[in-house]
Amino acid sequence: MSYASPLHSGQQLGQDALTEMARRSVGLMATGARADFDAVYHPDFCNREASAEPPETRGRGPAAAWATARWLRGSYADLRWTVTQVFGRDDLAVVCASMAGQHTGDVVFYDAQGRVDRVFPATGSPFEVDQVHFCRLRDGLVVEHWAVRDDLGQATQLGWFPPSPGYLWRCFRATRRARRNAR
Template sequence: MNTTAGVSASELAVRCIRIMADGDRADFDALIHPDAVNREGDVEPPECRVGGPAGFYATALWLRTAFEGLAYEFHHVVADGNLVAVHSTMSGRHVAPFAVYDSQGVDTVFPPTGKTFAITQSHWLRLQDGRLIEHWANRDDLGQAKQLGWVPPTPAYLFRMARAKSRVRRAA
């Protein structure tokens, strides 16, 4: 078992995901390596694309703003040296606009629906020096979109999406 100060790699990986829902900045500074990279950051806001604790904390705030009651349930955690695979369910309620980005800026904005969701995810984390240094994920984005009423979109929801996208672009 790979341990750092008595904490197994599996326990450390779970803590790194759990803080996305409820950690404060100090938690991110303690658990995320200064050189950490989030391989999923290309669809996130620009402030989330920086490395280290600041980028991971910005991702947490982005998710928490859009999804009230953000929570993770852990099903399986498997560690092999400094690589840990985590199978979990993320849940929450969509209460604020959720903006997705591309290399040009804002790509799509999903206005709040007030609906709840619960989707499975697989996270892959590489650890170094007792902290997270690299993260990848596979998520059920289509399942989330269906549960939240994003797809298939109604004409009224498409109009709300266009209006929300315009607001986010103006604010950026």
């Protein structure tokens, strides 16, 4: 189902609608269906955090946001965001949240050319980290996203850092396998 925004280009959302749309965009990553992404993300949507994600996440529009959700869901079970505060002004909303889940699938990171850079194989470990998401809206939809995340805290909780010799070996083998499968 497609969403037609009641706003025309250049109109501002009220603060409540602005913050609710930003809150919704963060939560969709864990539980939203493909059609939900069309209802929340603008056709020109750009995720400024996609540089190490799969190539299909680096595009524009709801399909790129959906690709990010699929990538995260493939790596983490019981994925969820708990929103603690949301602020909004003009066309920008800030969402303070914690992200939690369990590392049950390989996390594959990519280089600037879209090739497999490194893989962190599943550890089975749970994690919970704080994040701040910035969402710019246009025409009532999220058109831009960037974030500040506790990646080191997440890596530590998941056993990626500091890595044990055995886990380094598993990373090497998983990376080699992913590169071979990408060819």
